[in-house]
Amino acid sequence: MELKKHYKMYKSGKMWVSAAVATLALTAGMAVSTNVSADESTNGNQAQATTNQNVNSSSNEVNLNQTSSSTAASAQPADNQDSNAGKADDQNNQSTEVKTATVTRNITFTAVDDQGKEVSLPNGAKSKDQQNVTISTDKNGKWQSNNMPEYQIPQIDGYYTKVNGKWETTIPAVSITDPNQKNLDVTVQYVKSTRVVKxxxxxxxxxxxxxxxxxxxxxxxxxxxxxxxxxxxxxxxxxxxxxxDKTIDSKTNEVTYGNWTGKLAKDYQIPKIAGxxxxxxxxxxxxxxxxxxxxxxxxxxxxxxxxxxxxxxxSEDYNKNVDQKIQGNWGWIDSLTVENNSVHVKGWNATNTSREGQYHYIFVMDGTTGQELRRVAVDLASDSAKRADIPGVHNVWNAARSGFDVTIPLNTDNLQVGHKIIVMSRWTSDKDGNTPNKSVSADLYFDGRTNDANNVTYVINQGQNLANLDTFKMNGSNGISVAGWHATNESLNYKNHWLILWDATTGREISRQQVKGGDDGVDRPDVANVYKTTFNADKSGFNTYFSLKGVTLTDRIQLVSRYTNDVNGNGPSFDYWFPAKQFMTANAASAASLDDISYTGNGLHVSGWFATDNIDAMPNLFLILWDNTGNTQAASKLVNNVARPDVARAYSHIKNAGNSGFDTYFNGISLVPGHQYTLVARYSSNNTGNGGNGAYTNVWFTNKKYTFNLNRTNAGNFDGYTINDGKLVVSGWHANDMSALENNHWLILLDSSNGNREVQRIQVNNIARPDVANAYRGVMTAGNSGFNGQFDLSKLQAGHMYTLVSRYAVDPNNAAQYTDYWFNNAFTLNKQAYNVDSFTPIMSKTTDKDDKESTNTSQITGFHVTGWMASDYSLSQPNAYLILVNDKGQELARQNVELVARPDVEKAYPAIANSGKSGFSADLKLDKGVTIDSKTNESLHLVLRYTNGKDGNPTKTDQVADQNSNAYTIKDGQLEK
Structure with missing residues (x-):
């Protein structure tokens, strides 16, 4: 079959995007631009700055191939194609100039909390993305449709996603038919997956x-x-x-419940029985x-x-010798301390009133307002209640049990700086510690109002203004992370905690956000453990991040922690100003070099290094491929830095010089033949998109450029096929540089016995073929030109000839722009093989009635046969028969056989259909009237047949599929060996 190589010329149109505005920084030897602030309105998919300065930007253009061409097949296999479908059409090379256009779908990401309120995007979420697809015109200038592929939305734990208000995890594919197609832009909303109802x-x-x-x-x-x-x-x-709590699934409305919480509001007083x-x-x-x-x-x-x-x-009667006539109420506080929002008080209170008022309570009160802050019951049976020293001084009821040593947690909502904390001891007959009518009680205040108790109080002073900023740095996703704590007694007066991001250079506020209870990092038991006497130290923490919107990183940025009573964070307040920090230096030292930009079998290889002192502010390294000819971004990728000790030695004064390298490939991208490309390296504060929505520093490697020229070679080989598990498995290779542009690889199977009618097409992924790369060194894509594909065997017909075509296409749906290779080694599904492993006669004994001596003789009544029969015709003729015939063509016996597994045959004959299930073992009984006895001398052979006939006879639709075995000789009624 003649090898067909068809070519169609390809020319790309320009793709337009808007240019981002950036300020300028200078780096020796390269074109450098720096954007020191992030603006959400900036087009983040744009690499180029409006102002660049080139220093020593000598042109060093890289051209791997000196000829530029693109090939595509003129004959596209299709269903019901006529008999001339496989022939070359020279007129196809006279088509009009092909135009291309790039259509963009912009994707915007937002987020809402469990109440549906818009919030910042969760960590790891990008803010914007886009999809691009190229459409082309046909030879008549008509735009051919192409599919904008389905977009897999990155899923984040704890969130569902909606697309334009509907629950989706993907953005559906859409057909693009017009370069000006509208309504493509999509909003993806991250929705907190659960709503918690308190x-x-x-x-x-x-x-x-x-x-x-x-x-x-x-x-x-x-x-x-x-x-x-x-x-x-x-x-x-x-x-x-x-x-x-009740948790409601945002999407399914499924309800789950949390753990029960609750406790008794007060201690339970056990009724007391005297004695x-x-x-x-x-x-x-x-x-x-x-x-x-x-x-x-x-x-x-x-x-x-x-x-x-x-x-x-x-019990012991420790009250038997008391003098119940003594009137008075005495007490003493041995110690009073305030730590961790609690009052710890130790002392005693003795009075004869305790005989009837047998319940003992300690109260903590606000001495300024007279308001009770908290009360606790004293356990008279505890060791802390024992005071053996008191009866000798005040021989009154319960004097021996008049002690107390209690810690009383305070509700700080009712406390203020300047207020006095006082202690009161109460004996009462009310088990709840109250003084209702008909109750007996005695109160003793330890605030100097009586000489029978000492004056021990605690005044809440302003105390120290304590704080620490644990974290103040770029968070790698377009924000500034802040974490730390601010502890002060003034938080009692000012209940609302705010954080304010301040530009100390310009003296203006950038943004603010409130710290709320339950937020991450608010609980700081470590701070409370160190600053025990500072109120609310245990709730002094914060841990959040600020967007870079409005932030100029070359200014001195300062964080302010504020306590205020105003719900908006204004009004009278108590502030702590943390030291200012300059995240970026306006004229930071930078240096860079592009070592290599070249196309290999793995894609476009780029290597080099980019060192900058602003690495702390912009830790994300993006490599951006810029199409100079089309004035558009061709590709971008976020890469990890690699070690460059050589750079560290040469530029030891630059912070990240030792880890400034990059070495990677752009693969799966569509380069335009004849277009010139420049590499841009970008350090950005943002780790999504191409880093353009953050603060960033660019270097344009203007000294080395790359022009995408294509080799005209179109080569391939069909290595062969196997048949396995109902699949026709084909393998081979097809090398053509157009595959870098036409990066969808299809295999098309044609029925050459039916006018090259298309049977099936499949899309395949290319695999490595280093042998091809070695043989075709001038073809850039040769090293990744292999294929391995599976066709559905049920679609094929035995006896037909098939031709395989390999196609590289721009459009995944195989539209206008493609390059074919027709493999000349067509194959026919007519392979057969067999083997008779054993052929053994079945004997029976008979009595010769004419023999006067009545001797017994043996007679052959059939044959036991084993072996295998493999045939491509089994695809359409499934009934397997063994037929025994003699040398006169007379049929002696036939048997339908149930085939069994023969893995040895499958291994030896992988290209024959159903060879893995070709074994047989059968007893062929001679037909009635057929005898083989001592008088028989003839040759026999087996016919191994596949047929559609259920009786073993061929039908009108059958193709000849018989295999004839070697002859078996019968001499004097015996099978010769």
């Missing part, structure tokens, strides 16, 4: 499952004849209000602390309550 209103039916009441039971085991105090219930019930000690779980106690009432937080429904048993035993 329990706020138990009367709301939608929150009914978020609230509940846990009922605990307290049982008293009292000695016989001993009554409980008046008003005590046995059993008693304790009710604990519990609640839980008896109360025990809880074997331990003496007069109070059950509120946090002792635990709940099953993971319960599916409202948790079930627990039962607590309290027992009483006769």
């Amino acid at each position: 329990p706020t209103d138990e009367k709301d039916k939608d929150q009914a499952n978020q609230f509940g009441t846990v009922t605990d039971t307290v049982k008293y085991e009292v000695p016989n004849g001993v009554p409980l105090p008046d008003g005590a219930n046995n059993p008693d019930t304790i009710k604990i209000k519990v609640s839980r 008896y000690t109360s025990y809880v779980n074997g331990k003496a106690a007069t109070v059950i602390k509120a946090d002792s009432f635990t709940i099953d937080s993971k319960s599916k429904d409202v948790p079930k309550g627990q039962t607590i048993t309290i027992t009483y035993q006769v």
